[in-house]
Amino acid sequence: MYSAPKGTHDLLPEDLATWHMVENTARSVLEAANFHEIRTPVFESTELFARGVGESTDIVNKEMYSFEKGDRSLTLRPENTAGVVRAYNQHGMDRWPKPVKLYYLGPMFRYERPQAGRQRQFHQLGAELFGLDTPQADAAVILIAMQLFQKLEIPGLALEINNVGCFQCRADFREQLRQVLAPYLGELCGDCNQRYHTNPLRMLDCKNPNCKAIYQKPEVQAFLSQDNTCGECKTHFDSLLGILESLAIPYHHNRMLVRGLDYYTRTVFEITSNHLGAQNAVCGGGRYNGLVKELGGKDTPAVGWALGMERLVSLVKKVEKQAPAYYIASDDVAAALTLAQSIQAAGFATVEVDLSGKNLGKQITQANKLNAQTVLVLGESERAEGSVTIKNMQTGEQQTLPVEAFLKTLAPHSNPAAVV
C-alpha cells in the first residue's frame, strides 16, 4: 500500500466543496477588479528562480525541487511571481495597456519540514500588477486582498506593512545597519552572524530571544525608527499609509518586517491571522520594481501578493458537499437514464440514477444515505402511463405527475449553451 509523499495531501470531495467556494469567490473578486488569470508551467528553468527569487534566499538555497533532464536543470516552482514575470517578458506584455493585472492559482513546491500550515506541495493564489510605480497601485492591490478576506468572513486578521527601500537606499541602509549592529556580533546567534554578511535586514526578523532583545535596544531602535530610506521611497510609503487610512484599512507599521524573497522594493506587507498556528501569514507580498528587468525585460515596476490556499481554506467556514437534487429509482435503468437526460436538458439539477436494479425499498434507502432531496420513482405503473412519482424526502409526501408536467416544474437552464 502506498501513501502520498511526505508533506503532500489528497484533497477529497468533502474538502473540495470548501475549496471551490473559496476559489469561486477569489475569481469573482479579482475579475471584478479586471484582473485576468494566467497559468504558467509548474516547472521552469532552475536559473529563473535562482535569479528571480534570489541566490541568498532559503527558498533557492535549500527548498527547491530541482532535477536534470538532458543538459538542463529544471525546478518545480516554489512560488509563481518569477514565472509570471518570465511570461510577461516572453509574451511582450510591456506592449499591453497598462497596468497589466494578472492572477494565478495553483500548486507550489518547497522542500521543507511539514508542520501546521506548511506542506511540501501547497497552493497559492496570487495577484500581480505591472506598470505602475504609484502608492495608489500598492493600495489597490492590498485592497483586493482585503476585499477577498472580507467576503470570506475571515476573522482575526492583521495587516503588517513596512518599507524596505529601493536598491540604492537599501544598500546604504544595509551598510549603516551593519555599523549599528557590529558591536553586538559577539552576542548574536550564528544565523544572525551569517545574515550580517549576506542580508543584514533579515537579522531584524530573528526569533531568537537574545537577538530580539538586542534589536529592541534603544540605540538600535533609534536608528530603525528614523526611516532610513531615501526621500522618494519615504514619500511613496507615507503616501501609501495615507491612502490605507482613507480606505479605512487598519495596518501596523512593523519596521522589523522583512520578506524572505530578495526581489521586494519599497513596500512589503503580510496579512496574518491569529487563528492559525505558528505559520500565521495568510498572505504576503509587496512591490518588486527591479524584477522584470532583472529577468531580461524592460524596466517595469510591479506590485503583488500571494496567499496560501490551505491556510485560507482552514480559516473559512466549511461548505457541505452537494447532495443530489434528484434520485431516480427504477427497475428499468435505461428508462431512468432517459429521464435523467430529460431533467438535465430541461433545467440545471444534479441527478443520481440508481444503477443497481434492486427493489424500490433498497433504492430509496440508498437515496436517503446520499441525502437526496427528491426521489423520482419510475416503476412499472409510471412507465405504463408516462408519469413519474415525485417523493419529497424531507416530508415523505409524494405525488404522481405526467413526465412532461414534471419537467415543466424545473427551473430553466441558466446557461442555455450548456444544454446538450
Next chain:
RNA sequence: GCGAUCGUAGCCUAGUGGUUAAGGCCCCUGAUUGUGGUUCAGGUUAUCGUGGGUUCGAAUCCCAUCGGUCGCCCCA
C-alpha cells in the same frame, strides 16, 4: 537541518508481559420483491507502521527506522 510527541481495521477507541487482539462508526447481506430514516440478525475489513533485540511468551519492554502531528529555521 534541529527538537518534541504519537503510530492497534477506512474512521474512533479498548487492551500496559500470558489462549484465536475487543468494541463502536462506516460498508455489505437478510428480516423487507412498489416506498427511506428506527430496530433486529448476520457478514467483510488488523502480518498491532516496519526491522531487529530482550523473554518460555511482546500490541505491551529496549534499539533502530519510516510515517503523522506540533515547534525551531523560513515562508503562503
